[in-house]
Amino acid sequence: MDQYLPLLPEIVFTILFLIYFVIGLFIKNRYITGIMVMTISLITSFILFSDYGTAFNNMFVADNLSQGLKLVFLLSLFLCTLISLRYEKIKNEIFYEYSLLMLLSTLAMMLIVSSKDFIPLFLSVEFMSLCVYLLSGFVLSDLKSNEASLKYYVLGSFASAIFLFGIAAIYGVTGTTTFYSIANFLKNNSDITIYHYMGTMAIITALAFKAGCAPFHQWSPDVYEGAPTTITAFMSVSPKAAAVGALGRIVFEAFSGNVQLWLAPLVFIAILTMATGNILALRQNNIKRLLAYSSIAHAGYVMLAVIACSQEGLNSIVFYMMVYAFMNIGAFAVVLALPEGEKIEGYRGISNFNLSLALCMLAFLFSLSGIPPFGGFIAKFLVFKSVIHSGYIWVALVGIIFSILSAYYYLRIAVKMFFLNAQQQIQFEYLIPSNLKVAIALNAAVILITGIIPNVIM
Amino acid sequence: MIETVSYPILSIVTFFPLIGVLFIILLKNDMAVRYAALTTTVMNLIISIPIFTNFDKSNPSFQFVETYNWIPPINAYYKMGVDGISILFILLTLIISILCVAVSWSAIHERVKLFYSMILIMETAMIGIFCAMDLLLFYVFYEAMLIPMFLLIGIWGSANRIYASIKFVLFTFAGSVIMLIGIISLYFMAGKTFDVVELSKIKFPVDFQYWLFFAFFAAFAVKVPMFPFHTWLPDAHTEAPTAGSVILAGILLKIGGYGFVRFSIPFCPDATVSLKLFMQLLSLTAIIYGAFVTLMQTDFKRLIAYSSVSHMGFVTLGIFSLNEPAMQGGILQMINHGIVTGALFMCIGVIYERTHTRELVKYGGFGKVVPIFVLFYTFFSAASIGFPGTNSFIGEFLVMLGAFKSSFYVGAPLILGIALGATYMIWLYYRVVFNEVKPEIKEHLHDLNLREALMFIPLVFLVLFIGFQPSLPLSFMDTSIKHLLDSLSTSVNFTMK
16 A cells, blocks of 8 residues: 555545546536635645655656646646636636646646656656647637647647657667666666667657747647637646656656767757747737747746756756746736736736736746746746756856847836836726736745745745 | 944845835825835934944954855855945945935926835845845845836836836846856855855866856946946936936946956956956046047936946956055945936936936026036036045046056056046036026026935035045955955965966
């Protein structure tokens, strides 16, 4: 029985999910449904750190990386449910299914970051992807959303096939799919063949696709723009964190002895991702697209922590994604809170009507660009620290130069909010729903606290 | 024997303005907000008095040190302390903050609450910068200034404010993130510490020192600003509201010079010595080029902004001449420039509030209509030129002394710089004070009121005090500078052997 203890959070989550699955059918009120989901995520987060260890012959693990990222998933589930409580695009009738898919994909992601073997990893990645495909096309009547879903599905299946191909290649040369045994095998058999390269390249490609890294990012701006905003918020954090976490674990646990296998492609991907994300975000006028490109850029920064290939790097992934979840979902909450939140022009003169909302958004934006005293700075600092510690100063330098660009497009929104007046006196009787108020205030507070005393989540 | 202070006075002085901010948030009335901000800044000055009275001038190390754990996993501490160099900047910050509140009294009508909150947050960040003894803490304070300054320029600035504010943030941010990479590599080179005192004791490999020098140079050269990186300054200065310009000129620019003295020189002694000539050349270029560009300006505020480039050239020249008089002169000149240029920006602010123009062609004949204003303006112009008896005279003289001591060819161009400095200030004076009053501004011009006159008085006092009694500020920094230069020459000699 003891060997199942590391799985406790997943077991509890599954049981609670099944209870929800049955009871939810009879509940017609979306608030009760939503609060149930939020409770599930909170209960599970409390038992996350109770047991560390491995199970199923080293196939499953509960360690710092996995539990930290699971907390990120559960918190982002909590926050995304909170912001969708009164989101009109998700109709009352489908709220149950919507939450169901969010719960299922969270479960899948929890399994992804705990996998220490390629087979369960592949299965859970597929599990997650199916849920997210469905989520992105969730609004049946919205053509854009449908297009996004189909695009994501076709390209995603392609990436999955490549993933499977890579696993097969690695299995072909090492005879195993467990990370630990692969590392051992490579240590004892030092000759590297073309199949090793093919295998790692294919695996990196597939996971880079799931994380939305360039040059495999083309799906993400369209999908992010098309999907309902709450789902965009969810997708820009959790699946990304899962994919990067899995990649970090693979690199660190299976291939850390063979740097030549992954270093060049990963450095290439990281730099290209930071460049693409930051440069293409410069001229976006749709905030969802802008945030999509910014999330590509952020995937590039976390990729640096993967390159660092050290325990320090893995810890910084967790910290980064944790802070990122709060600041990004916070920014999306502001997008939802404004009547014209998707257009950059919709932010004109907001500070005149609602100063606290504008200041919170300002905090999210400065945090996203990595300026203290917000959490985003500490997160970026830790990532750059880990990559410099592993000796790749020049990669850090290139990364930081691209991050200067990012300040510009975040500032554009700040300029609209604070320095310009609204074109016409917009009717600001429009009230911000209370759930969004709570979410925005909560996220802003967390961002500020993690920036000043980062210890609390380190 | 000097008593030590038993409570964490530096933290109190640093964070006291934030208490003022909390208080201001609760207020409804704009006038009450103004008084609250004024009270906060004045009280902060009063609270800080023990720092200056209990400071031990003969002790070269940091005093009033406070250390708390901040981020234990990465060995970062919340560590505050002052030495003879930073203590003067803290005083300057405290005084300038009061003046910023006073100068905006009637100039700011919109979003008064937000404005004064930003000024007070700036005060916290600036004092924090001069107190921080942990590099990461320093960095956090350093960057925390960006947001309030961005808003100050962008919301309350003049026509071209958006461009200026974005340019300001991007330039500063670009410089400081490169410094961040330097800080992180320094951290690993030194065996995982951010402590400034520990880091100063470590001898780094020479090629790493060049690297590091470059990283810090990126941040501080932008901030000072040194010659090729100065282009943000005229825009930011010109577009900012008066209080913003005063903060920029008075303190922000000094952070660059302070950074060179505090970090670049002690951490990279060998690199500093070998790059001495390069830095001196850049400074001389800034002095001469800055003066020529100043001559051509037609906008009152832009003119003073460009003159800052020239004046800050004296500062960096003083610092990088690496001898005692020059260093003293450089640091004193930072204080002087803060006082005098701050005062000149206040003069502009007062006039702009009345005439709503900064174009010099529309000015003239002020001597006839606003005599009290002209009295102050004459005084500060003279101080800016470096008239004997004013503070800048002492500063520029010391820098020149040090520059000639360093090399004749470094000292000689300074004469031209000083002559040009006098030229643009006198020509400006001619255009503003003499001739006939232009009809379009005549009815708007009226003389200073009591508040405006009162806010100039402390600056007049400071100018004269430093001018006639320079030994007092110099005595504060004396020991620290000696200590800095001593350790510089020991470590360089060590490498030579």
